[in-house]
Amino acid sequence: MTAASSIHINMFGPHPLVVHGSAEQKSQWLPRLVRGEDQVCFGVTEPDAGLNTTNIKTFARKVDGGYRVSGRKMWTSTGQVANKILLLTRTAPKSEGKKPTDGITLFYTDLDRNKVEVRRIAKHGRNAVDSNAVFIDDLFVPNEHRIGEEGKGFTYLLDGINPERILVGVEAIGIGADALQRAVRYAQERIVFDRPIGQNQGIQHPLAECWLNLQAALMMADRAAHLYDAGQPCGAEANGTKLLGARAGYQACLQAVMTHGGMGYAKEYTVERLLREVMIARLAPVSEQMILCFIAEKVLHLPRSY
Numbered sequence: 001m002t003a004a005s006s007i008h009i010n011m012f013g014p015h016p017l018v019v020h021g022s023a024e025q026k027s028q029w030l031p032r033l034v035r036g037e038d039q040v041c042f043g044v045t046e047p048d049a050g051l052n053t054t055n056i057k058t059f060a061r062k063v064d065g066g067y068r069v070s071g072r073k074m075w076t077s078t079g080q081v082a083n084k085i086l087l088l089t090r091t092a093p094k095s096e097g098k099k100p101t102d103g104i105t106l107f108y109t110d111l112d113r114n115k116v117e118v119r120r121i122a123k124h125g126r127n128a129v130d131s132n133a134v135f136i137d138d139l140f141v142p143n144e145h146r147i148g149e150e151g152k153g154f155t156y157l158l159d160g161i162n163p164e165r166i167l168v169g170v171e172a173i174g175i176g177a178d179a180l181q182r183a184v185r186y187a188q189e190r191i192v193f194d195r196p197i198g199q200n201q202g203i204q205h206p207l208a209e210c211w212l213n214l215q216a217a218l219m220m221a222d223r224a225a226h227l228y229d230a231g232q233p234c235g236a237e238a239n240g241t242k243l244l245g246a247r248a249g250y251q252a253c254l255q256a257v258m259t260h261g262g263m264g265y266a267k268e269y270t271v272e273r274l275l276r277e278v279m280i281a282r283l284a285p286v287s288e289q290m291i292l293c294f295i296a297e298k299v300l301h302l303p304r305s306y
Protein backbone atom coordinates (compact mmCIF):
# COMPACT_ATOMS: atom_id res chain seq x y z
CA MET A 1 0.00 0.00 0.00
CA THR A 2 2.75 2.42 0.89
CA ALA A 3 4.64 1.79 -2.34
CA ALA A 4 1.51 1.88 -4.47
CA SER A 5 0.45 5.15 -2.87
CA SER A 6 3.65 6.87 -3.86
CA ILE A 7 2.83 6.10 -7.49
CA HIS A 8 -0.94 6.27 -7.68
CA ILE A 9 -1.22 9.79 -6.27
CA ASN A 10 0.63 11.05 -9.34
CA MET A 11 -1.72 9.07 -11.59
CA PHE A 12 -5.17 9.77 -10.18
CA GLY A 13 -4.72 13.19 -8.60
CA PRO A 14 -4.03 14.94 -11.91
CA HIS A 15 -6.63 12.98 -13.93
CA PRO A 16 -8.91 16.04 -14.29
CA LEU A 17 -5.99 17.67 -16.09
CA VAL A 18 -5.87 14.74 -18.54
CA VAL A 19 -9.59 15.05 -19.25
CA HIS A 20 -10.14 18.83 -19.08
CA GLY A 21 -6.74 20.48 -19.53
CA SER A 22 -6.07 22.44 -22.73
CA ALA A 23 -3.74 20.90 -25.34
CA GLU A 24 -1.05 23.36 -24.26
CA GLN A 25 -1.42 22.55 -20.55
CA LYS A 26 -1.25 18.84 -21.24
CA SER A 27 1.84 19.03 -23.42
CA GLN A 28 3.54 21.28 -20.89
CA TRP A 29 2.71 19.31 -17.71
CA LEU A 30 1.89 15.66 -18.39
CA PRO A 31 5.23 14.46 -19.85
CA ARG A 32 7.03 15.95 -16.84
CA LEU A 33 4.69 14.07 -14.49
CA VAL A 34 5.13 10.80 -16.37
CA ARG A 35 8.93 11.21 -16.37
CA GLY A 36 8.82 11.86 -12.61
CA GLU A 37 10.28 15.36 -13.01
CA ASP A 38 7.22 16.84 -11.30
CA GLN A 39 5.43 15.47 -8.27
CA VAL A 40 1.88 16.64 -7.62
CA CYS A 41 -0.14 16.65 -4.43
CA PHE A 42 -3.91 16.74 -4.24
CA GLY A 43 -5.40 19.64 -2.28
CA VAL A 44 -9.09 18.96 -1.82
CA THR A 45 -9.90 18.06 1.81
CA GLU A 46 -10.17 20.97 4.26
CA PRO A 47 -10.29 20.90 8.06
CA ASP A 48 -13.68 22.60 8.37
CA ALA A 49 -15.43 21.07 5.34
CA GLY A 50 -14.65 17.35 5.66
CA LEU A 51 -16.63 15.22 3.24
CA ASN A 52 -18.91 18.16 2.53
CA THR A 53 -16.55 19.34 -0.21
CA THR A 54 -18.78 22.18 -1.39
CA ASN A 55 -18.13 23.81 2.01
CA ILE A 56 -14.45 24.44 1.24
CA LYS A 57 -13.24 27.89 2.26
CA THR A 58 -9.96 28.18 0.31
CA PHE A 59 -10.69 31.21 -1.86
CA ALA A 60 -9.15 32.33 -5.17
CA ARG A 61 -9.69 36.07 -5.59
CA LYS A 62 -9.53 37.37 -9.17
CA VAL A 63 -6.74 39.86 -9.84
CA ASP A 64 -4.97 41.05 -13.00
CA GLY A 65 -3.53 38.05 -14.84
CA GLY A 66 -4.68 35.48 -12.34
CA TYR A 67 -5.87 34.81 -8.81
CA ARG A 68 -4.67 35.26 -5.23
CA VAL A 69 -5.38 32.17 -3.16
CA SER A 70 -5.59 31.82 0.62
CA GLY A 71 -6.91 28.96 2.73
CA ARG A 72 -6.14 25.65 4.41
CA LYS A 73 -5.99 22.07 3.21
CA MET A 74 -5.85 18.91 5.29
CA TRP A 75 -4.33 15.47 4.78
CA THR A 76 -2.54 16.57 1.61
CA SER A 77 -0.46 13.52 0.71
CA THR A 78 3.13 13.96 -0.58
CA GLY A 79 3.06 17.70 0.24
CA GLN A 80 6.62 17.41 1.62
CA VAL A 81 8.06 16.39 -1.74
CA ALA A 82 5.59 17.75 -4.30
CA ASN A 83 6.46 20.78 -6.43
CA LYS A 84 2.93 21.02 -7.91
CA ILE A 85 -0.51 21.05 -6.36
CA LEU A 86 -3.91 20.27 -7.82
CA LEU A 87 -5.83 22.84 -5.87
CA LEU A 88 -9.57 23.05 -5.35
CA THR A 89 -10.79 26.53 -4.46
CA ARG A 90 -13.89 28.65 -4.33
CA THR A 91 -14.02 31.59 -6.73
CA ALA A 92 -17.54 32.50 -5.62
CA PRO A 93 -19.26 31.94 -2.27
CA LYS A 94 -21.54 28.92 -2.01
CA SER A 95 -24.52 31.17 -1.26
CA GLU A 96 -24.24 32.86 -4.68
CA GLY A 97 -24.49 29.69 -6.82
CA LYS A 98 -27.64 28.00 -8.14
CA LYS A 99 -26.17 24.69 -6.95
CA PRO A 100 -23.77 24.13 -4.02
CA THR A 101 -21.20 22.81 -6.51
CA ASP A 102 -21.19 26.09 -8.51
CA GLY A 103 -18.35 28.56 -7.95
CA ILE A 104 -15.64 25.94 -7.35
CA THR A 105 -12.50 26.27 -9.49
CA LEU A 106 -9.62 23.86 -10.01
CA PHE A 107 -5.98 24.84 -10.53
CA TYR A 108 -2.79 22.95 -11.28
CA THR A 109 -0.03 25.16 -10.04
CA ASP A 110 3.36 25.46 -8.39
CA LEU A 111 3.64 24.69 -4.71
CA ASP A 112 5.50 27.88 -3.86
CA ARG A 113 6.86 27.29 -0.37
CA ASN A 114 7.27 31.04 0.21
CA LYS A 115 3.48 31.23 0.23
CA VAL A 116 2.51 27.73 1.34
CA GLU A 117 3.45 26.11 4.63
CA VAL A 118 3.29 22.30 4.69
CA ARG A 119 3.21 20.65 8.13
CA ARG A 120 3.59 16.90 8.39
CA ILE A 121 0.95 14.90 10.32
CA ALA A 122 2.20 11.96 12.41
CA LYS A 123 0.01 8.99 11.51
CA HIS A 124 -0.92 5.30 11.93
CA GLY A 125 0.49 3.77 8.71
CA ARG A 126 1.32 4.39 5.03
CA ASN A 127 4.49 6.09 6.10
CA ALA A 128 6.26 5.88 2.74
CA VAL A 129 4.00 8.78 1.81
CA ASP A 130 3.80 11.91 3.95
CA SER A 131 0.47 13.49 4.91
CA ASN A 132 0.16 17.16 5.73
CA ALA A 133 -1.76 20.15 6.93
CA VAL A 134 -1.28 22.90 4.34
CA PHE A 135 -1.56 26.65 4.95
CA ILE A 136 -1.84 28.84 1.85
CA ASP A 137 -1.25 32.56 2.30
CA ASP A 138 -1.83 34.85 -0.68
CA LEU A 139 -0.46 32.50 -3.35
CA PHE A 140 -0.53 34.02 -6.85
CA VAL A 141 -1.86 31.61 -9.48
CA PRO A 142 -1.77 32.78 -13.12
CA ASN A 143 -4.84 32.33 -15.35
CA GLU A 144 -2.94 29.74 -17.40
CA HIS A 145 -2.90 27.42 -14.38
CA ARG A 146 -6.70 27.18 -14.20
CA ILE A 147 -8.15 23.90 -15.45
CA GLY A 148 -11.19 24.41 -17.65
CA GLU A 149 -13.73 27.08 -16.87
CA GLU A 150 -13.94 29.12 -13.71
CA GLY A 151 -16.67 27.82 -11.39
CA LYS A 152 -16.86 24.32 -12.87
CA GLY A 153 -14.02 22.70 -10.95
CA PHE A 154 -16.19 20.36 -8.91
CA THR A 155 -17.45 18.49 -11.97
CA TYR A 156 -13.87 18.15 -13.27
CA LEU A 157 -12.81 16.62 -9.98
CA LEU A 158 -15.35 13.82 -10.35
CA ASP A 159 -13.49 12.45 -13.39
CA GLY A 160 -10.63 11.12 -11.31
CA ILE A 161 -12.52 9.58 -8.44
CA ASN A 162 -13.97 6.40 -9.94
CA PRO A 163 -10.67 4.89 -11.10
CA GLU A 164 -9.09 5.88 -7.79
CA ARG A 165 -11.83 4.07 -5.87
CA ILE A 166 -11.39 0.93 -7.94
CA LEU A 167 -7.64 1.05 -7.39
CA VAL A 168 -7.85 1.59 -3.63
CA GLY A 169 -10.34 -1.28 -3.34
CA VAL A 170 -7.98 -3.58 -5.25
CA GLU A 171 -5.00 -2.48 -3.16
CA ALA A 172 -6.96 -3.50 -0.03
CA ILE A 173 -7.86 -6.84 -1.62
CA GLY A 174 -4.15 -7.38 -2.33
CA ILE A 175 -3.19 -6.70 1.28
CA GLY A 176 -6.00 -9.01 2.45
CA ALA A 177 -4.89 -11.80 0.12
CA ASP A 178 -1.35 -11.54 1.48
CA ALA A 179 -2.63 -11.65 5.08
CA LEU A 180 -4.84 -14.64 4.30
CA GLN A 181 -1.91 -16.53 2.78
CA ARG A 182 0.19 -15.89 5.88
CA ALA A 183 -2.69 -16.96 8.17
CA VAL A 184 -3.23 -20.22 6.26
CA ARG A 185 0.49 -21.01 6.38
CA TYR A 186 0.62 -20.41 10.12
CA ALA A 187 -2.58 -22.44 10.65
CA GLN A 188 -0.95 -25.38 8.89
CA GLU A 189 2.36 -25.13 10.74
CA ARG A 190 1.37 -24.23 14.30
CA ILE A 191 0.72 -27.33 16.42
CA VAL A 192 -1.34 -26.95 19.61
CA PHE A 193 -3.17 -29.80 21.39
CA ASP A 194 -1.17 -32.18 19.17
CA ARG A 195 -2.65 -30.96 15.89
CA PRO A 196 -2.34 -28.02 13.52
CA ILE A 197 -4.56 -25.18 14.67
CA GLY A 198 -5.94 -25.08 11.08
CA GLN A 199 -7.63 -28.43 11.71
CA ASN A 200 -10.11 -26.67 13.98
CA GLN A 201 -13.23 -25.32 12.29
CA GLY A 202 -13.05 -22.29 14.59
CA ILE A 203 -9.86 -21.35 12.74
CA GLN A 204 -10.87 -22.65 9.29
CA HIS A 205 -14.29 -21.09 8.85
CA PRO A 206 -13.33 -17.42 9.38
CA LEU A 207 -10.44 -17.89 6.93
CA ALA A 208 -12.77 -19.50 4.38
CA GLU A 209 -15.12 -16.53 4.77
CA CYS A 210 -12.21 -14.15 4.19
CA TRP A 211 -11.40 -15.94 0.95
CA LEU A 212 -15.02 -15.67 -0.21
CA ASN A 213 -15.25 -11.99 0.64
CA LEU A 214 -11.98 -11.20 -1.11
CA GLN A 215 -13.14 -13.08 -4.22
CA ALA A 216 -16.51 -11.33 -4.24
CA ALA A 217 -14.84 -7.91 -3.90
CA LEU A 218 -12.44 -8.78 -6.72
CA MET A 219 -15.36 -9.65 -8.99
CA MET A 220 -16.93 -6.27 -8.25
CA ALA A 221 -13.58 -4.63 -9.04
CA ASP A 222 -13.38 -6.48 -12.33
CA ARG A 223 -16.86 -5.33 -13.27
CA ALA A 224 -16.17 -1.73 -12.26
CA ALA A 225 -12.90 -1.64 -14.21
CA HIS A 226 -14.53 -3.11 -17.33
CA LEU A 227 -17.31 -0.52 -17.20
CA TYR A 228 -14.79 2.30 -16.71
CA ASP A 229 -12.63 1.11 -19.60
CA ALA A 230 -15.73 0.87 -21.79
CA GLY A 231 -16.56 4.51 -20.98
CA GLN A 232 -19.79 3.52 -19.21
CA PRO A 233 -21.12 4.82 -15.90
CA CYS A 234 -19.47 2.93 -13.05
CA GLY A 235 -20.11 5.04 -9.94
CA ALA A 236 -21.99 2.31 -8.05
CA GLU A 237 -19.49 -0.40 -8.96
CA ALA A 238 -16.41 1.78 -8.29
CA ASN A 239 -17.76 2.83 -4.90
CA GLY A 240 -18.81 -0.77 -4.27
CA THR A 241 -15.27 -1.97 -5.00
CA LYS A 242 -13.85 0.54 -2.54
CA LEU A 243 -16.24 -0.49 0.23
CA LEU A 244 -16.22 -4.27 -0.34
CA GLY A 245 -12.48 -4.42 -1.07
CA ALA A 246 -11.55 -2.41 2.02
CA ARG A 247 -13.84 -4.42 4.27
CA ALA A 248 -12.71 -7.77 2.86
CA GLY A 249 -9.06 -6.72 3.14
CA TYR A 250 -9.53 -5.45 6.69
CA GLN A 251 -11.38 -8.59 7.76
CA ALA A 252 -8.62 -10.82 6.33
CA CYS A 253 -5.89 -8.81 8.09
CA LEU A 254 -7.74 -8.89 11.41
CA GLN A 255 -8.36 -12.62 11.06
CA ALA A 256 -4.71 -13.18 10.19
CA VAL A 257 -3.66 -11.46 13.43
CA MET A 258 -6.17 -13.55 15.41
CA THR A 259 -5.02 -16.77 13.75
CA HIS A 260 -1.43 -16.07 14.80
CA GLY A 261 -2.51 -15.73 18.45
CA GLY A 262 0.11 -13.81 20.44
CA MET A 263 2.45 -13.94 17.47
CA GLY A 264 -0.08 -11.89 15.53
CA TYR A 265 1.05 -9.00 17.71
CA ALA A 266 4.74 -9.55 16.95
CA LYS A 267 6.30 -7.56 14.11
CA GLU A 268 8.16 -10.71 13.05
CA TYR A 269 5.03 -12.16 11.41
CA THR A 270 4.10 -8.98 9.45
CA VAL A 271 0.33 -9.41 9.89
CA GLU A 272 0.11 -6.59 12.46
CA ARG A 273 1.63 -4.32 9.82
CA LEU A 274 -0.85 -5.44 7.18
CA LEU A 275 -3.69 -4.64 9.60
CA ARG A 276 -2.24 -1.15 10.12
CA GLU A 277 -1.77 -0.57 6.40
CA VAL A 278 -5.21 -1.75 5.30
CA MET A 279 -7.04 0.64 7.64
CA ILE A 280 -6.57 3.66 5.38
CA ALA A 281 -8.57 1.97 2.59
CA ARG A 282 -11.62 1.99 4.86
CA LEU A 283 -11.28 5.71 5.65
CA ALA A 284 -10.15 7.35 2.41
CA PRO A 285 -10.55 8.61 -0.26
CA VAL A 286 -14.21 8.46 0.76
CA SER A 287 -15.89 7.04 3.83
CA GLU A 288 -18.10 3.96 3.94
CA GLN A 289 -21.07 6.01 5.10
CA MET A 290 -20.82 8.27 2.06
CA ILE A 291 -20.62 5.23 -0.22
CA LEU A 292 -23.73 3.73 1.35
CA CYS A 293 -25.50 7.09 0.99
CA PHE A 294 -24.50 7.13 -2.71
CA ILE A 295 -25.86 3.61 -3.33
CA ALA A 296 -29.07 4.35 -1.41
CA GLU A 297 -29.67 7.55 -3.38
CA LYS A 298 -28.39 6.75 -6.89
CA VAL A 299 -29.10 3.02 -7.17
CA LEU A 300 -32.07 2.50 -4.84
CA HIS A 301 -33.56 5.98 -5.50
CA LEU A 302 -34.15 6.64 -1.82
CA PRO A 303 -34.32 10.27 -0.66
CA ARG A 304 -31.00 12.00 -0.04
CA SER A 305 -30.31 11.83 3.69
CA TYR A 306 -27.87 14.71 4.18
Ligand SMILES: Cc1cc2nc3c(=O)[nH]c(=O)nc-3n(C[C@H](O)[C@H](O)[C@H](O)COP(=O)(O)OP(=O)(O)OC[C@H]3O[C@@H](n4cnc5c(N)ncnc54)[C@H](O)[C@@H]3O)c2cc1C
Pocket residue numbers: 041042043044045049050051052074075076077078123126131280283284285286287288289290305306
Ligand atom coordinates in the same frame (compact mmCIF):
# COMPACT_ATOMS: atom_id res chain seq x y z
C1 LIG B 1 -3.66 9.09 5.14
C2 LIG B 1 -4.63 9.99 4.45
C3 LIG B 1 -4.30 10.53 3.23
C4 LIG B 1 -5.16 11.42 2.59
N1 LIG B 1 -4.76 12.04 1.44
C5 LIG B 1 -5.51 13.06 0.95
C6 LIG B 1 -5.02 13.85 -0.12
O1 LIG B 1 -3.94 13.62 -0.66
N2 LIG B 1 -5.76 14.90 -0.55
C7 LIG B 1 -6.96 15.20 0.00
O2 LIG B 1 -7.59 16.15 -0.45
N3 LIG B 1 -7.48 14.46 1.02
C8 LIG B 1 -6.76 13.40 1.52
N4 LIG B 1 -7.24 12.66 2.57
C9 LIG B 1 -8.52 13.04 3.16
C10 LIG B 1 -9.58 11.97 3.05
O3 LIG B 1 -10.06 11.92 1.74
C11 LIG B 1 -10.65 12.33 4.10
O4 LIG B 1 -10.07 12.12 5.39
C12 LIG B 1 -11.87 11.50 3.95
O5 LIG B 1 -12.49 11.81 2.73
C13 LIG B 1 -12.83 11.74 5.11
O6 LIG B 1 -13.03 13.11 5.33
P1 LIG B 1 -12.88 13.71 6.80
O7 LIG B 1 -11.67 13.11 7.41
O8 LIG B 1 -12.93 15.18 6.74
O9 LIG B 1 -14.15 13.13 7.55
P2 LIG B 1 -15.45 13.92 8.09
O10 LIG B 1 -16.13 14.61 6.96
O11 LIG B 1 -14.99 14.73 9.27
O12 LIG B 1 -16.33 12.72 8.57
C14 LIG B 1 -16.08 11.99 9.77
C15 LIG B 1 -16.99 10.77 9.81
O13 LIG B 1 -18.36 11.19 9.83
C16 LIG B 1 -19.08 10.53 8.80
N5 LIG B 1 -20.15 11.38 8.28
C17 LIG B 1 -20.08 12.70 7.94
N6 LIG B 1 -21.26 13.13 7.47
C18 LIG B 1 -22.09 12.05 7.49
C19 LIG B 1 -23.45 11.83 7.11
N7 LIG B 1 -24.21 12.81 6.60
N8 LIG B 1 -23.98 10.59 7.27
C20 LIG B 1 -23.22 9.59 7.79
N9 LIG B 1 -21.94 9.74 8.15
C21 LIG B 1 -21.39 10.95 8.01
C22 LIG B 1 -18.05 10.24 7.73
O14 LIG B 1 -18.47 9.20 6.86
C23 LIG B 1 -16.84 9.87 8.58
O15 LIG B 1 -16.91 8.52 8.97
C24 LIG B 1 -6.41 11.73 3.18
C25 LIG B 1 -6.78 11.13 4.41
C26 LIG B 1 -5.90 10.30 5.05
C27 LIG B 1 -6.30 9.71 6.39
